[in-house]
Amino acid sequence: MGELKLMKGNEALAEAAIRAGADAYFGYPITPQSEVIEYLMAEKPWERTGMVVLQAESEVAAINMVYGAAGAGKKVMTSSSSPGISLKQEGLSYIAGSELPCVYANVVRGGPGLGTIQPSQADYFQSTKGGGHGDYRQIVLAPASVQEMSDFVKLGFELAFKYRIAVLILSDGVIGQMMEKVELFDPIPRMTDEEITAKYPWATTGKKKGTQRRIITSLDLDSHKMEEHNHHLQEKYRIISENEVRYELIDCDDAEYIFVAYGSSARIAQKAVQLARAKGIKAGLFRLISLFPFPGKEMAALCKKGVKGWLAVEMSAGQMVEDVMLSVKGCAKVGHFGRYGGIVHSPEEVLHAMEEKIIGE
Amino acid sequence: MSTVTLEDIIKPENLVYKKTDLMTDKSLSYCPGCGHGTAHRITMEVLEELGLDEITIGVAPVGCSVLAYEFMNIDMTQAAHGRAPAVATGIKRVWPEKIVFTYQGDGDLAAIGTAETIHACNRGEKIVIIFVNNGIYGMTGGQMAPTTLPGMKSSTSPYGREVEMMGNPLKITELVAQLPGTYFVTRQAVHTPAAVRKAKKAIKKAFENQRDKKPGLSFVEIVSNCNSGWKMTPTDANKWMEDNMFPFYPLGDIKTDGQLLK
Ligand SMILES: Cc1ncc(C[n+]2csc(CCOP(=O)(O)OP(=O)(O)O)c2C)c(N)n1
Ligand code: SF4
Ligand SMILES: [Mg+2]
Numbered sequence: 001m002g003e004l005k006l007m008k009g010n011e012a013l014a015e016a017a018i019r020a021g022a023d024a025y026f027g028y029p030i031t032p033q034s035e036v037i038e039y040l041m042a043e044k045p046w047e048r049t050g051m052v053v054l055q056a057e058s059e060v061a062a063i064n065m066v067y068g069a070a071g072a073g074k075k076v077m078t079s080s081s082s083p084g085i086s087l088k089q090e091g092l093s094y095i096a097g098s099e100l101p102c103v104y105a106n107v108v109r110g111g112p113g114l115g116t117i118q119p120s121q122a123d124y125f126q127s128t129k130g131g132g133h134g135d136y137r138q139i140v141l142a143p144a145s146v147q148e149m150s151d152f153v154k155l156g157f158e159l160a161f162k163y164r165i166a167v168l169i170l171s172d173g174v175i176g177q178m179m180e181k182v183e184l185f186d187p188i189p190r191m192t193d194e195e196i197t198a199k200y201p202w203a204t205t206g207k208k209k210g211t212q213r214r215i216i217t218s219l220d221l222d223s224h225k226m227e228e229h230n231h232h233l234q235e236k237y238r239i240i241s242e243n244e245v246r247y248e249l250i251d252c253d254d255a256e257y258i259f260v261a262y263g264s265s266a267r268i269a270q271k272a273v274q275l276a277r278a279k280g281i282k283a284g285l286f287r288l289i290s291l292f293p294f295p296g297k298e299m300a301a302l303c304k305k306g307v308k309g310w311l312a313v314e315m316s317a318g319q320m321v322e323d324v325m326l327s328v329k330g331c332a333k334v335g336h337f338g339r340y341g342g343i344v345h346s347p348e349e350v351l352h353a354m355e356e357k358i359i360g361e
Numbered sequence: 362m363s364t365v366t367l368e369d370i371i372k373p374e375n376l377v378y379k380k381t382d383l384m385t386d387k388s389l390s391y392c393p394g395c396g397h398g399t400a401h402r403i404t405m406e407v408l409e410e411l412g413l414d415e416i417t418i419g420v421a422p423v424g425c426s427v428l429a430y431e432f433m434n435i436d437m438t439q440a441a442h443g444r445a446p447a448v449a450t451g452i453k454r455v456w457p458e459k460i461v462f463t464y465q466g467d468g469d470l471a472a473i474g475t476a477e478t479i480h481a482c483n484r485g486e487k488i489v490i491i492f493v494n495n496g497i498y499g500m501t502g503g504q505m506a507p508t509t510l511p512g513m514k515s516s517t518s519p520y521g522r523e524v525e526m527m528g529n530p531l532k533i534t535e536l537v538a539q540l541p542g543t544y545f546v547t548r549q550a551v552h553t554p555a556a557v558r559k560a561k562k563a564i565k566k567a568f569e570n571q572r573d574k575k576p577g578l579s580f581v582e583i584v585s586n587c588n589s590g591w592k593m594t595p596t597d598a599n600k601w602m603e604d605n606m607f608p609f610y611p612l613g614d615i616k617t618d619g620q621l622l623k
Contacts, residue, residue, distance in 0.1 A: 023455050052454045056447065057480035064444040064477070068451030071438045072418060076455070094441050193456075204436035204452070206416040206459055215430045217421075217439035 002183045009149040009176045010035035012184075013079065013105055013169070016153035018045040021188040022103075023074035024052040026065035030081045031117040032173040033107035037079075049190050059084035063091030063104075070100040071216035073196040073203025075157055079105035081173075082123055083114060085131070092166055093132030096233070097218025101160035103153060105169040107176035110315075110342035118342025119173030121263060124319035127170050128292045135230055137237045138166040139244060140291040142262035146180035154185055163240055164202075170291060172315065174264035174344060246289035247298060251277065255284030256306065257354055260299070260324050261313040262288040264344065269313045271347035276354065283354065286310075291320070296327030303331040309358035310334045313350050315343070333358055381409045385434045390425075394595025396585030397426050399551040400493055403561040404464070405433055407568055417460040418452050420445045422474075424466035425499040425587075443474025446481035449488045460571055462489035467508040468498045471533040475507075478533065485542030485577040489567045492534070492580065495587035496606060503590035507531040510609055515590070530609070534582045538615040544577030545570050546616040550584050550607070552599045563614075577619060584610050 007015065014036045017025055027037040037055060045051035056062035062078045069076040080088065085106045095102060106127065110120035123131075130136045139159050141152045149171060156167035197205050207213040220226045251273050252258060259269035266287040276283035286299060303310075309332050312321035321336040328334060337353035339345040383405035389398045408414045414435050421429040423442035430437035440448040445463035453461040470478050470492050481488065497515055498504040505515040505522060508530050512521040522530070538546040545567055549560035560583060567579035584606050588598035614622055 024451070026451065054450075054454060057476055060444065061447040061450075061477055061480065064441065064447035065451030065454070067440070067444075068420070068438060068448035069455040070451075071448075072452045072456055072459075074455040076451070090441055091444070098439075204418045204438055205456065206414075206418060207434070207436045208415050213434060214436045215439070216437070217430065219427065219439055 002185050004181060004183055006179055007146055007182050008035055008179050009143070009146045009171060010107065011039045012146045012150040012182045013153055014039035014043070015184060016150040017077050018043065018049055018051055019185055019187040020154045020157050021049065021075060021190040022051055022077050022157070023190055024054070024069050024076045026054050026056050026062040026076070026078050028056050028059045028062050028080065028084060030084045032109060032119070032176050033079050033081045033105070035176070036105070049187070051190065059087040060091065063088040066102050066104070067091055067095055067100060070095065070102045071098065071204055073200040073205060075191070077103045077153070079107065081107045081109045082111050082120070085123065085126070089132035092138070093134050093136065094218050095166050096130075096132070096136035096138065097134060098216050099164040100166070100216070101157075101164050103156040103160055103167045103169065105171055108170065108172040110340065116342035117173070119264060119315065119344055120340060120342055121172055121265060121315040122317070122319070122340060123170070124291065124314065124316060127168055128294070128323070136233060137240075137292050138168050139163070139240060139293075140168045140170050141246070142170045142288060142291055143175055144263050144266045144287065145175070146178065146182045149175060150182050150184060154188070159244060163236060165236070165240070170263065172263050241293040244290060245293045245295045245298065247295040248287040248289060249302075250285040250287065252284035252286060252302060254282055256282040256308045257358060258284045258286050258302070258307055258310050259313050259350065259354065260286045260288065260310055260320070262291060262320070265313045265315055268345055268347050269350055272350040272354070275347055275351045281359065288320070294323050294327070296323065299324065299327040300329070300331065303328045307332050311354045311358050312336045313345070314338045315345065316340050381406050383409050383414055383434045385432055387431050389432060390428055392589045394586065394588050394598065395425070396495070396551045396583065397493060399557060400491065400560075400583050400585065401426075401429060401432050403551070403557060404462075404491060404564055407561060407565045408435065411565065411568055411572065413460045413568060413572060416458070417462070418456070420449045420452070420461070420463040422463065422465040422469040423500075424469045426464055426466060426493065427500065429464050443469050443472070444477055445469065446474065446477040446486070446488070446490065450481055450484070450486050453486060453488050457487070460568065462491060462568070464491045465493070466499065467492070467494040467496065467506045471507040471531050475533070479537065479540070482537040482578050482580065483540045483542045485544070487571055487574065488578055489571055490578065490580045491564065492582045493585050494582055494610065495585045495590065497587045497590040499587045499590045503587070503592070507533070510605060513605075532610070534580065534615060537580055538621060542577050543580055543616060544575050544619045545579040547580070547614045548582040548584060548610060548612050550602070550612055552586065552602060582610070584612065
């Protein structure tokens with residue numbers, strides 16, 4: 001059993017970066033995720049593992065530092081919250097285009113604009129549909145506990161390097177700020193420079209005489225070649241969609257009414273399931289873990305087993321609900337409930353919404 | 362009288378000049394007479410002479426030299442517009458033993474990338490920045506740059522840069538020289554053989570500084586022409602540059618060994 005600790009979600013994420021053998025973290029402070037860089041600076045991972053930590057001049061600079069270091073084959077990470085994530089979109093688009101591996105976290109706060117520092121899930125569209133320019137996707141993992149804030153860093157790096165893609169840990173102010181018990185995984189040693197050079201032939205580590213030079217770029221002025229590159233990216237996203245779907249079913253075996261939720265909304269919806277069951281309603285929870293790839297096929301299959309209605313519960317005006325609708329395609333009724341702008345819904349109002357919007361009619 | 366054949370001339374002992382292997386055989390995409398090609402070549406010659414090419418990673422900008430990686434025969438990363446100093450920071454921080462440099466135009470470095478430039482300089486990143494200042498946005502068709510001279514015409518200052526409305530040209534090189542993080546700051550040109558020799562010496566010094574782990578960033582500005590953007594012949598452009606650019610952007614070292622000159 002790994003080391004047990006009581007930690008904030010943001011701290012668990014930071015500690016996990018060190019333990020995952022990350023080579024560098026580049027970040028810029030913003031509430032509610034500043035604990036990530038604060039923890040790292042206090043922990044001095046450069047003494048523990050040789051990991052580099054640098055406070056950049058902006059989120060723009062931070063993501064470009066990630067781009068440079070990732071292109072040079074290193075395991076790198078950044079994190080921010082909504083306004084800062086918006087600034088990173090240009091860099092993320094370049095990372096997608098040049099197929100670089102990296103992990104980053106968004107501890108979402110309410111928007112739009114400067115919005116609020118309170119929790120939100122209103123960045124779903126940006127996260128899953130590609131927030132920057134161009135046709136691209138990234139793997140999106142949604143932790144619902146401090147434990148998953150830690151675990152998903154390790155998993156995130158595995159997936160990032162397996163597919164040469166950015167992995168987003170889409171958290172929110174609740175998960176980032178709350179304290180829970182976490183079982184930390186055993187540290188993975190950082191790769192040596194020789195291992196990196198041998199394992200990642202695409203990485204810019206200096207061109208040895210007589211070898212092919214490495215170029216990290218997203219540019220091709222020949223649009224036929226660019227279309228080919230896009231085909232390749234789409235094929236990669238298809239493979240990811242087939243292999244990397246992650247979700248959890250709670251009380252869904254006999255469920256007639258299912259809540260769909262991720263992150264902190266899933267915890268609240270889980271409580272709503274208990275309240276519903278106590279009232280004799282056969283309710284269940286479909287907890288999304290991967291938002292891209294979206295477990296649409298699994299949702300459709302479950303729907304055919306006699307589900308009468310779905311309620312998408314998210315701290316937004318209704319974003320994920322669109323994917324639920326596309327997935328179950330008229331098999332059963334789909335509704336949405338969400339508080340937003342920094343307000344977190346209660347289990348009672350979530351259940352009430354199910355009764356009113358889905359069961360009632 | 363013996364006849365001299367071509368075969369007689371092409372012999373190793375007659376070789377006076379050879380293109381460095383660190384330039385690829387691809388023909389340059391630059392307009393004839395443009396300074397970018399020369400700036401590329403001397404940068405690569407320096408890396409070859411110092412024997413650093415196998416551990417060097419270059420960062421290309423967005424601008425006419427976006428395709429620098431097609432011509433420089435080394436490992437390279439293409440950065441988003443203006444972000445090259447941050448990209449280079451990322452590489453150098455995780456590979457401190459490698460040699461890292463950026464190659465950037467004036468729009469890239471002194472407009473959209475000002476923050477990245479200033480902060481990389483101020484942090485004293487152990488990198489080299491090669492800054493090609495042609496006073497214009499060459500790539501996008503000759504728009505006004507942060508370095509466009511007062512009164513100078515461009516497609517977005519068609520009646521000349523009017524300082525009241527459009528602001529002043531930015532002497533970013535003098536600015537970064539003030540920062541404690543820069544170790545070597547110089548301004549050069551590549552329009553004559555003599556200027557090329559001096560510029561190459563400066564670039565060499567910059568890379569030696571990085572190789573020798575000198576404390577800080579080495580910054581080499583090259584004041585260059587853009588005959589297409591300036592709408593002049595290459596010769597007229599060079600003459601215009603001497604008469605107008607050099608008085609505003611005087612050539613020479615500004616800071617050496619971490620000490621401001623003058
Ligand atoms: C974010 C972004 N904004 C604008 C552009 C368009 N753009 C491409 S190159 C360029 C100017 C480059 O000028 P400079 O850096 O002076 O290089 P030069 O071509 O003169 O060598 C601009 C505005 C872009 N590619 N990306
Ligand atoms: S447009 Fe100007 S900077 Fe670009 S290649 Fe032509 S002369 Fe050089
Ligand atoms: Mg220019």
